[in-house]
Amino acid sequence: MGIADLLAGVSGRGDFGVWLGGLDGHAVFTHDADRAHYSASTMKLPVAMAMMRKVEAAELALDQPVTVHNDFASAADGRFGVNSAEDEAPATWAKLGEQVPLGWLATEMITKSSNLATDLVLELTGVDAANAVLAEYGSGASVIRRGIDDVGAQAAKISNLMSPADLAAVLVAVGNDKSASGEYVRDLLAGNTWNGEIPAGVPEGTRVEHKNGWDLRIRHDGGIVRPPDAEPFVLVVCTTSDLADQDAQKLIAAIAAEAWDHRHDLEAVQ
Incomplete structure (x- = not known):
C-alpha cells in the first residue's frame, strides 16, 4: 500500500498534508503540502x-x-x-x-x-x-x-x-547547516523523546531528527530520517482530523514506513 493509498483510506476525515523528499529540497511526493494547519x-x-x-x-x-x-x-x-x-x-x-x-x-x-x-x-x-x-x-x-x-x-x-512544505523547507535548511549551531539543533531534534510518529515507522535505532506537535484534532511530525544504508530524506506529515489520536499517529508511522521501504529509490514512492 502506497502513501496515496494510505491517504485515500482517510479521505473525508479531515485535512492531511505530506511532503517527502531529499535534503536537496526536491520533493518526490506531496499531498496538500501547501495547506497550513495549526502548528x-x-x-x-x-x-x-x-x-x-x-x-x-x-x-x-x-x-x-x-x-x-x-x-x-x-x-x-x-x-x-x-x-x-x-x-x-x-x-x-x-x-x-x-x-x-x-x-x-x-x-x-x-x-x-x-x-x-x-x-x-x-x-x-x-x-x-x-x-x-x-x-x-x-x-x-x-x-x-x-x-x-x-x-x-x-x-x-x-x-x-505551519504547512508541510514550509516545515520541510526549514528541516532542509537545518539538515544542510554545517555550522556548530546547525549541529546543535540537529542533536536537539535527534533527542526528541516523543517518538510515536515518524520514528515508529522506521527501524529502531535509526537517527530521526524530528519535531512533532499535537493538540485537539491535531497530530503532526516532521523530520530528517538518516538510514545507515541510504541518503537522508525529509518527511513531514500534518493532520487535522477527526481521527482518534492513536490512529493519526499510526497513519504518520505508516507513511514513514512507506518512505523507508523506498529509501534506495525515493522517486518510486506512490
Whole structure:
C-alpha cells in the first residue's frame, strides 16, 4: 500500500498534508503540502533556530541564567500563563522560581516539548525573530505570531500556522547547516523523546531528527530520517482530523514506513 493509498483510506476525515523528499529540497511526493494547519509544537523548531542565531550574534548565551516563571506578555493584550495541566514536561515546572541555563530550556523545549520552556525561550528570542526564520525558508503561508497557551491571542484569532512544505523547507535548511549551531539543533531534534510518529515507522535505532506537535484534532511530525544504508530524506506529515489520536499517529508511522521501504529509490514512492 502506497502513501496515496494510505491517504485515500482517510479521505473525508479531515485535512492531511505530506511532503517527502531529499535534503536537496526536491520533493518526490506531496499531498496538500501547501495547506497550513495549526502548528502546535512544530513551531518550536523555528524558535530554537532563532535562539541559535542570537547565540551566534552574542545576543544570547546557552549558559546564561534564566529565571523560570509563568507570566508572559500576550500577543493580543495583557498577560497569560501556560496551562500546567496540558504541559506534559514536568521538569521545567519543578524549576519555577529558580534559575536554569538557556540551553537547558532549549533541550526541554525540543526533547520534551515543554510549553513553559518554549515560552521562556521565545520571550528571549522574540516572536518576530522566530517568525523571521520561518519566513526566510517558507512560502509565507506559515507564521509564528504568539506563544503557547496565549488564550487572549487565541480569542483574537492570532494563531501559529505551519504547512508541510514550509516545515520541510526549514528541516532542509537545518539538515544542510554545517555550522556548530546547525549541529546543535540537529542533536536537539535527534533527542526528541516523543517518538510515536515518524520514528515508529522506521527501524529502531535509526537517527530521526524530528519535531512533532499535537493538540485537539491535531497530530503532526516532521523530520530528517538518516538510514545507515541510504541518503537522508525529509518527511513531514500534518493532520487535522477527526481521527482518534492513536490512529493519526499510526497513519504518520505508516507513511514513514512507506518512505523507508523506498529509501534506495525515493522517486518510486506512490
